[in-house]
Amino acid sequence: MNDKHIEMRSVRKVYRFFTLDDVSLELEPGQIMGFVGPNGAGKSTTLRLLMGMISPDAGEIRVLGHVMPKAQAVAKRDIGYVSAEMRLLPHATLGWHMNFMKSIYPEWDGGYAAALVKRFNLRIEQSARSLSMGEHVKATLLLALARRPKLLILDEPTTGLDPVARHEVISEFMDVLRDEGRSILFSSHNTVDVERISDRITFIDRGRVVESSDKEDFLERWRRIQVQLPHDAVLPMLPNIVKREIDGHFVTLITNQYSEGLKNLIGPYVTHVQRMNLEEIFVANVMHHREARGK
Amino acid sequence: MNVVTRKLIAKELYVNRWFIVGGSLSGIASIVIASVGKMGFNVGALTWLTTIIATGVMLALYGIMNERKEHALQFVLSLPLSIADYVGAKMLGLLLCFLAIWLVSSAAALVLVFGKESVPDGVAPYTVLLCVFMLANFAVVLCGAMHARSEALTSAVIVVTNMGVSIFMFTVGPMEGINKYMWGPTPMWNSTFWSVLGCELAVLAIALALPFFLAARRRDFL
Numbered sequence: 001m002n003d004k005h006i007e008m009r010s011v012r013k014v015y016r017f018f019t020l021d022d023v024s025l026e027l028e029p030g031q032i033m034g035f036v037g038p039n040g041a042g043k044s045t046t047l048r049l050l051m052g053m054i055s056p057d058a059g060e061i062r063v064l065g066h067v068m069p070k071a072q073a074v075a076k077r078d079i080g081y082v083s084a085e086m087r088l089l090p091h092a093t094l095g096w097h098m099n100f101m102k103s104i105y106p107e108w109d110g111g112y113a114a115a116l117v118k119r120f121n122l123r124i125e126q127s128a129r130s131l132s133m134g135e136h137v138k139a140t141l142l143l144a145l146a147r148r149p150k151l152l153i154l155d156e157p158t159t160g161l162d163p164v165a166r167h168e169v170i171s172e173f174m175d176v177l178r179d180e181g182r183s184i185l186f187s188s189h190n191t192v193d194v195e196r197i198s199d200r201i202t203f204i205d206r207g208r209v210v211e212s213s214d215k216e217d218f219l220e221r222w223r224r225i226q227v228q229l230p231h232d233a234v235l236p237m238l239p240n241i242v243k244r245e246i247d248g249h250f251v252t253l254i255t256n257q258y259s260e261g262l263k264n265l266i267g268p269y270v271t272h273v274q275r276m277n278l279e280e281i282f283v284a285n286v287m288h289h290r291e292a293r294g295k
Numbered sequence: 296m297n298v299v300t301r302k303l304i305a306k307e308l309y310v311n312r313w314f315i316v317g318g319s320l321s322g323i324a325s326i327v328i329a330s331v332g333k334m335g336f337n338v339g340a341l342t343w344l345t346t347i348i349a350t351g352v353m354l355a356l357y358g359i360m361n362e363r364k365e366h367a368l369q370f371v372l373s374l375p376l377s378i379a380d381y382v383g384a385k386m387l388g389l390l391l392c393f394l395a396i397w398l399v400s401s402a403a404a405l406v407l408v409f410g411k412e413s414v415p416d417g418v419a420p421y422t423v424l425l426c427v428f429m430l431a432n433f434a435v436v437l438c439g440a441m442h443a444r445s446e447a448l449t450s451a452v453i454v455v456t457n458m459g460v461s462i463f464m465f466t467v468g469p470m471e472g473i474n475k476y477m478w479g480p481t482p483m484w485n486s487t488f489w490s491v492l493g494c495e496l497a498v499l500a501i502a503l504a505l506p507f508f509l510a511a512r513r514r515d516f517l
Contacts, residue, residue: 076374
């Protein structure tokens with residue numbers, strides 16, 4: 001049980017205007033999980049719970065086998081945490097921060113840190129206050145990555161980065177995962193990044209986990225089916241349809257359990273079966289669950 | 296004390312190094328001004344008081360409130376430490392920063408009292424009480440900033456503690472056991488002095504200890 005890097009069981013956190021409810025997550029070593037949700041869905045709250053910065057009102061959290069937040073001081077030795085809104089100490093330089101981290105973490109890899117400074121085009125003599133938003137994110141990533149942590153917890157790490165910087169950062173994530181003992185949990189509302197690098201995806205909306213599965217599983221199951229009905233034909237009752245749009249004789253169906261059997265049920269009227277990208281799946285999934293909850 | 300706590304204390308001293316130097320120099324300069332005539336004494340005493348009050352307030356504001364406001368707290372809390380470790384490191388780190396300024400300023404004030412002939416040695420007990428009051432005052436501001444989540448509440452603590460300085464002067468200054476000997480040639484370390492000092496040390500101890508029992512046990516620190 002304790003070899004999982006992250007285990008959250010039925011976690012609940014109540015605020016005055018927001019409740020994170022019954023959240024369960026699991027992350028195995030070597031996995032990269034994309035944690036996707038709209039603004040205010042509870043992504044940052046979940047990651048802060050994992051870091052022990054806030055305590056759950058109910059449920060159990062274990063990170064790298066340690067109970068959180070009780071054992072956070074031990075657990076955080078092997079966790080690299082970066083948040084888009086996190087800032088370094090404004091009056092200290094990047095070089096000072098690097099030395100500071102080196103003095104705390106024995107695993108600090110000076111050579112790798114120097115390489116990242118070069119790759120990210122940062123200057124160690126620059127004070128944190130003078131870094132742009134993108135530089136700040138890259139600097140915090142550098143400080144997290146050069147510690148060679150077992151687990152990276154990243155809260156919207158690519159926010160504020162230009163496409164080139166995003167590519168650089170995501171390449172570094174891929175490098176981290178060359179070591180199979182390491183894992184990454186990263187939250188984002190940018191589904192393009194998530195689709196590129198994640199092997200497992202969890203959708204969260206309005207404080208609840210909507211669905212969690214392997215990326216390939218999502219991409220295989222979800223399909224958009226276009227149907228053109230003859231004048232007097234009616235579609236039969238179909239299972240696993242999450243959305244149905246009708247425009248005259250043209251019907252667009254979205255299913256979360258596509259199979260040849262479903263296609264056969266519709267019959268000869270199917271004109272196209274299209275794969276969906278992660279953003280389309282995410283939006284359809286969230287809207288479907290909102291409707292289901294509304295009922 | 297673990298290595299992260301030690302490094303964070305060192306961080307406070309490093310980040311505030313120029314502030315400590317500036318505050319200490321200002322404290323010494325105030326006493327130099329106070330040694331030059333009656334007008335100089337009034338101006339110097341006012342500058343000395345302002346230096347100690349302002350440095351205390353600014354250390355608490357920049358060290359705690361701004362760290363939270365500018366999201367640098369997330370960076371610190373991502374380090375391998377518990378909330379109790381953070382509270383301990385922050386309290387000790389900022390206390391050391393203030394102590395450096397306070398010790399220099401207090402020592403300079405006592406040098407003026409005992410070294411300058413025109414200033415009677417009898418004022419020494421009052422000076423010591425004022426210095427310890429300023430230290431306790433800082434501890435209360437620090438304690439307030441550690442617990443308050445809003446700037447408004449921290450500002451309220453600062454206003455109340457600043458008013459405390461005036462209240463101290465109006466209440467302790469006229470006390471018979473203090474006032475009667477203040478302008479005499481020898482300091483009188485009498486029971487009034489020890490009673491007031493005891494109260495100040497009690498406030499100091501409570502203000503420094505409270506965060507370890509309350510803030511350190513807070514369930515949500517962000």
